[in-house]
Amino acid sequence: MTILAVDSLKTHFFTRAGVVRAVDGVSFSLGQGEVMGLVGESGSGKSVTGFSILGLVDPPGRVVEGSMLFHGEDLVTMPTREIRALRGSRIAMIFQDPMMTLNPVLRIDTQMIEAILAHEKVSRKEALKRACDGLAQVGIPSPEQRLRNYPHQLSGGMRQRVAIAIAFLNNPDLVIADEPTTALDVTIQAQIVHVAQNLCRERGTALIWITHDLAVVAGLADHIAVMYAGRVVEAGQTDDVIDRPRHPYTVGLLGSVPSANRRGQRLTQIPGMTPNMLSLPEGCAFRDRCTHNDERCKESPEITTDSGGHAIRCFHPQYEKAPA
Amino acid sequence: MTAFIIRRLLQAALVVFLMSVIVFFGVNVIGDPVDMLISPDADQAEIARTIQALGLDRPIGEQYLHFLKGVATGDFGKSFIFGEPALKLILHHMPATVELALVSLLMAILLGIPLGLYAGLYPDRKVSKGIIAGSILGFSLPTFWVGLMLIMLFAVVLGWLPSTGRGDTAVFLGIESSLWTRDGLSHLFLPALNLALTNISLVIRLTRAGVREAMHQDYIKFARAKGLSESRVVSVHLMKNILIPIVTVLGLEFGGLLAFSVVTESIFAWPGMGKLLIDSLLQLDRPVVVAYLMIIVLFFVVINLVVDILYSVLDPRVRLKDQGA
Numbered sequence: 001m002t003i004l005a006v007d008s009l010k011t012h013f014f015t016r017a018g019v020v021r022a023v024d025g026v027s028f029s030l031g032q033g034e035v036m037g038l039v040g041e042s043g044s045g046k047s048v049t050g051f052s053i054l055g056l057v058d059p060p061g062r063v064v065e066g067s068m069l070f071h072g073e074d075l076v077t078m079p080t081r082e083i084r085a086l087r088g089s090r091i092a093m094i095f096q097d098p099m100m101t102l103n104p105v106l107r108i109d110t111q112m113i114e115a116i117l118a119h120e121k122v123s124r125k126e127a128l129k130r131a132c133d134g135l136a137q138v139g140i141p142s143p144e145q146r147l148r149n150y151p152h153q154l155s156g157g158m159r160q161r162v163a164i165a166i167a168f169l170n171n172p173d174l175v176i177a178d179e180p181t182t183a184l185d186v187t188i189q190a191q192i193v194h195v196a197q198n199l200c201r202e203r204g205t206a207l208i209w210i211t212h213d214l215a216v217v218a219g220l221a222d223h224i225a226v227m228y229a230g231r232v233v234e235a236g237q238t239d240d241v242i243d244r245p246r247h248p249y250t251v252g253l254l255g256s257v258p259s260a261n262r263r264g265q266r267l268t269q270i271p272g273m274t275p276n277m278l279s280l281p282e283g284c285a286f287r288d289r290c291t292h293n294d295e296r297c298k299e300s301p302e303i304t305t306d307s308g309g310h311a312i313r314c315f316h317p318q319y320e321k322a323p324a
Numbered sequence: 325m326t327a328f329i330i331r332r333l334l335q336a337a338l339v340v341f342l343m344s345v346i347v348f349f350g351v352n353v354i355g356d357p358v359d360m361l362i363s364p365d366a367d368q369a370e371i372a373r374t375i376q377a378l379g380l381d382r383p384i385g386e387q388y389l390h391f392l393k394g395v396a397t398g399d400f401g402k403s404f405i406f407g408e409p410a411l412k413l414i415l416h417h418m419p420a421t422v423e424l425a426l427v428s429l430l431m432a433i434l435l436g437i438p439l440g441l442y443a444g445l446y447p448d449r450k451v452s453k454g455i456i457a458g459s460i461l462g463f464s465l466p467t468f469w470v471g472l473m474l475i476m477l478f479a480v481v482l483g484w485l486p487s488t489g490r491g492d493t494a495v496f497l498g499i500e501s502s503l504w505t506r507d508g509l510s511h512l513f514l515p516a517l518n519l520a521l522t523n524i525s526l527v528i529r530l531t532r533a534g535v536r537e538a539m540h541q542d543y544i545k546f547a548r549a550k551g552l553s554e555s556r557v558v559s560v561h562l563m564k565n566i567l568i569p570i571v572t573v574l575g576l577e578f579g580g581l582l583a584f585s586v587v588t589e590s591i592f593a594w595p596g597m598g599k600l601l602i603d604s605l606l607q608l609d610r611p612v613v614v615a616y617l618m619i620i621v622l623f624f625v626v627i628n629l630v631v632d633i634l635y636s637v638l639d640p641r642v643r644l645k646d647q648g649a
Contacts, residue, residue, distance in 0.1 A: 095542050095546055102543060105638065114552060
């Protein structure tokens with residue numbers, strides 16, 4: 001069952017220097033309990049996509065086109081009050097930097113209880129109990145004491161666990177995790193991925209995991225969408241995308257990750273720099289950095305999907321598919 | 325925390341002592357009060373008698389020791405002019421100044437914070453730009469001029485409010501104040517507003533800057549992502565974070581309001597401590613000046629202590645501890 005269907009979403013920022021097309025026609029859909037990896041470099045629009053779903057894009061940005069059907073209702077046209085009711089209850093979000101997401105001057109219990117009371121009429125005692133259980137479920141020892149702590153008394157990994165606990169407090173249908181492991185140590189990263197994955201499995205929660213780290217999503221996601229300059233350039237089943245990447249950009253990304261299979265070989269790198277979103281090249285946005293760049297690429301390629309559901313936006317697909 | 329408070333009080337005692345030395349000897353340098361006190365046609369014997377009666381015939385060091393002895397028993401000496409104990413004189417004038425300072429502080433908070441919030445939350449609206457322009461005026465216009473204009477507008481042209489004096493007072497909860505009567509409040513309004521103007525502007529700008537900065541913090545976005553109402557995001561998540569600088573500045577400003585509302589008190593003929601200080605300075609009434617400044621130093625120390633304690637209430641990351649002397 002599809003719970004979220006995003007169709008040609010466009011979120012633009014109207015800055016003084018010009019219009020930044022941070023998200024420029026992104027489409028994907030997500031079934032119940034599915035995990036999607038949204039992968040891309042900084043500035044590729046993956047975080048803005050996440051914030052668009054929650055209706056939390058700060059001015060001067062706004063959603064200018066497209067639809068986002070959540071359980072069949074369009075989040076783009078939904079009144080603010082109804083979106084607010086969905087936030088934190090049906091759709092929750094985990095942020096990148098746990099040092100910044102919790103309010104430094106409020107106790108953990110305050111920040112957890114308010115998340116429950118914003119959506120349900122329960123007693124404080126009941127809410128406190130649920131907050132305590134929530135902390136226990138993300139593996140925080142002695143949760144009763146931790147509830148009375150302030151954020152600065154917890155470590156970064158601990159704070160991210162609290163943020164995850166808050167996200168799952170109201171049993172949402174969808175959790176959007178915006179690079180939740182980027183700011184953490186590698187050992188802690190694995191733990192955080194594990195905690196989030198388990199909670200989603202237990203409760204059948206769908207998860208959008210936004211990251212620039214293909215290695216993280218490879219083991220986590222059911223399918224992957226790779227974004228470049230505000231557009232999805234490749235999408236498909238995780239195995240398909242990781243093992244048989246077809247877009248030159250994805251190939252480049254994967255080539256730059258150290259892997260046990262290619263021991264001793266040089267890592268490749270993608271030439272050039274992340275594009276300036278104010279002056280993208282005509283046609284394919286990746287053209288300037290692509291080794292397959294030719295005349296055709298001056299046209300913008302459409303996204304094409306093969307029979308296996310593997311979609312790419314390129315005139316020069318790599319890795320010809322093995323005949324089925 | 326107890327150790328912290330004790331240490332701060334000891335430091336305060338030292339500061340008060342140093343203050344008394346500086347002022348005591350400083351006033352002595354300015355001029356001879358005898359010249360001001362005695363009529364020009366008094367004869368030599370009379371002058372000598374007066375000098376002796378005031379204790380001014382002894383060496384200055386001895387005079388100071390005598391003064392210190394008195395202070396130990398709560399006696400700050402008698403005013404040269406009024407012949408009354410200096411402390412009694414100051415305490416008599418204090419309620420008028422305190423009520424003026426309190427009301428003007430209240431105005432700064434009640435007007436400054438909401439206006440600053442509005443200007444910070446909706447920076448692009450015309451009203452916000454008006455608020456900011458107004459705050460620049462509030463900063464830069466001199467108090468005495470604004471005071472005169474207020475009198476001109478509200479007392480002379482419109483005739484709504486009285487221009488001078490303290491008005492009727494009444495006793496409530498054992499405190500005699502003009503806060504408890506209509507007439508008193510109407511007298512209080514203009515001088516309090518005049519005194520508050522700079523602080524209202526200051527609070528507006530501090531609040532606005534705080535809001536503008538905090539609004540883009542992740543914790544505000546996270547609070548929204550939890551589905552909290554906008555009013556809770558602003559009143560709890562935002563306010564608690566931006567109150568810290570506001571409390572600091574207001575604490576210091578409150579000390580300033582108590583101690584140096586001289587200009588406003590003079591313009592509105594408000595019978596407060598500021599007016600007493602200016603008169604005493606002009607007449608070289610040393611006991612009053614010294615006692616006044618010692619009390620003011622004490623005020624400042626206490627206010628700073630309260631601000632420090634408020635910090636730890638507002639910001640859990642602050643723990644009160646000795647940072648050495």
